[in-house]
Amino acid sequence: MILYIFTILLLLIIAPLLIGMIKSLKMFLLYKKPVSIFQPYATFNKLLIKEVIISHESSIITRIAPLLVLSPLLIVLLFLPPVVHGAYYIGFVDAFTIIGLISLSTFFLMLLGLDSGNAFGGMGSSREAFIASLVEPAMVLTIFSVGLMAKDLGVGNASINLATHFPIEHASSFLFAGISFFILLLAENGRLPIDNPETHLELTMVHEAMILDISGLYLAIIEMAVSIKFIVFASLFVTLFMPYGVNLIAPLAILVFVAKLILVSVVVALIEVNGAKLRLFKVPNLLGISIVFAFLSLITFYVLGA
């Protein structure tokens, strides 16, 4: 139980660190002078002391939606699979619950964008809805095929099954599911091929358009939600698709887990440096690739058993 609480606290603490690391690594690779990797914490502190300005047009939703964006993600954090063998975990939660909670958070984010009353908010919300609706089927297929390979649909049990006896005979289906899930990780977190997290250019922004009117404490909450969403996806990817090192002793296993999270963020940073943003109407193509891979993973598992 102590390990369980410690893991959650650790995830909460290092969540902004990963975002900061991606940003500073990207700047380093582009020959800029990199910002400190602790910059998100400083931003968070700054936003806490800033005053909150709410536009006259907005309703009560603007006040409650930031909290409702954050809280489903915090609940998801409790449901994540264990990182150390023998640690406590909540076993009855299956992947559909997690997907549902994440969509709830996305829903309130879209509502927040619509409520702000300016044109950008509506545009951002409609784009976010467009992407989220395409992510859903691929996500369900991927999680389903991983669950089949791990012989359990529950996330916690599946990760333990994978860690104890990895299905090496299903390596190819596993690889397809992994590729599919990684594309979904990029899409859901608004990373580069789908959405550029750094610009405020009206043609390209999706996530930034929705939170353009938010300030102060509410912006701090939204930024926190973004970093927690990234770490939720990264740790799901790490525990389901790289299930190594879970059986080590507790401090070492947690160290390996953090190293894997850092590896995922380095890969994301490398993809962001090397790729350009996709045009909005080409996003369905990328998510289509993800659907094809997820489907292929199911098919190779069923027909070939490979």
Added chain:
Amino acid sequence: MIDFFIGLFMASFLIVLFSGRLYRLIFWYAFNSLALGVITILVGVEHIDNALVISGGLTLILKAGVIPFVLKNISQRFNLIREINPTVPIHYSIILIPAIIIFTLYLAEPMSSMIGVNSNYIAISISSFFLALILMIEHKSVAPKIIAFLMMENALFLLGTTATKGMPMFVELGIFFDVMMAIVIINLLFKEEHVK
């Protein structure tokens, strides 16, 4: 381990089908050949067959190194159009490709039961053969068609390696020389395209 590389082989086939840039196509061809070479070496080590190991090494050098380099060089020299959008729209291929894969996997089933060993490798190599055919159909210009031809050769090579535990050495060397000849002919074809 072989399963993992077969997965990579098939994955690179799928990514090629969706990509619309010539250099990326060449890169994924090199990646595909890399996976193929590693598979061949692994099968050779498993069956203690030196000929297979040699042809795996040759695959790594020729198909993953020399041929992509030459192709990129040629296409740079002749200023080929690098934007090659597939004529089949991608949202149709999202439906089409899984359908074809399912069809071929079931098609390969009687054949694999006949051969017995490594049955799913045969199914995957036949389905990648069909995927290469789609790649050839969905592009209009010459360069992607040539990549499709080379990838089809890769799929056949995989079929030969996994189904029969390696063809005789002479046959494989012959195929390598054929591919090299094909590259020379491709050079001429590209020149033609350039003149047009």
